[in-house]
Amino acid sequence: MWSWNVPGGGYLSHGNAQDSAAGCWALGDIPFSVIYFPLFANLNHLGLNELTGKASFAHSFVSGCAAGSVAAIAVTPLDVLKTRIQTLKKGLGEDSYSGITDCARKLWIQEGPSAFVKGAGCRALVIAPLFGIAQGVYFIGIGERILKCFE
Numbered sequence: 001m002w003s004w005n006v007p008g009g010g011y012l013s014h015g016n017a018q019d020s021a022a023g024c025w026a027l028g029d030i031p032f033s034v035i036y037f038p039l040f041a042n043l044n045h046l047g048l049n050e051l052t053g054k055a056s057f058a059h060s061f062v063s064g065c066a067a068g069s070v071a072a073i074a075v076t077p078l079d080v081l082k083t084r085i086q087t088l089k090k091g092l093g094e095d096s097y098s099g100i101t102d103c104a105r106k107l108w109i110q111e112g113p114s115a116f117v118k119g120a121g122c123r124a125l126v127i128a129p130l131f132g133i134a135q136g137v138y139f140i141g142i143g144e145r146i147l148k149c150f151e
Contacts, residue, residue, distance in 0.1 A: 028079050032072070032075045035070065036067050040064055040131075043062075047060075047063065060138075061133075061136045062132065064134060068124075068127040068131030069124040071127070072123040073117075073120045076116070076117055076119065076120040077116035079119075080107070080115065085103055095110075
């Protein structure tokens with residue numbers, strides 16, 4: 001059995017529900033990226049200027065917002081599971097989960113399918129400008145300038 005002190009408080013240990021939360025986190029980030037990056041590339045491609053071969057700043061910003069929103073909503077069920085497992089308090093008479101599958105099953109039975117999309121709208125509203133700004137920063141070349149400082 002191993003355990004790792006997580007910055008900000010808490011522990012991840014092999015074989016407990018928090019270990020499953022780390023699995024949910026990884027399962028959420030990978031699908032998010034798989035959805036976000038190709039969707040952004042395709043949306044951004046729709047706004048390419050034939051003369052410059054680039055999309056406008058506004059189009060890149062909107063493409064980042066749209067792709068971020070879609071990806072955020074698509075992975076919300078995994079985020080719900082992660083949050084449930086991470087915020088679990090093991091008090092007397094409270095639910096406990098043996099892992100991701102157990103959490104999903106109990107959530108489905110006790111709260112129904114709508115529980116898996118709780119907070120999807122808020123996630124989309126937060127993630128959209130975040131990824132729009134990230135694409136905007138990339139568009140104007142700030143990222144490359146910062147990386148050159150470290151060379």
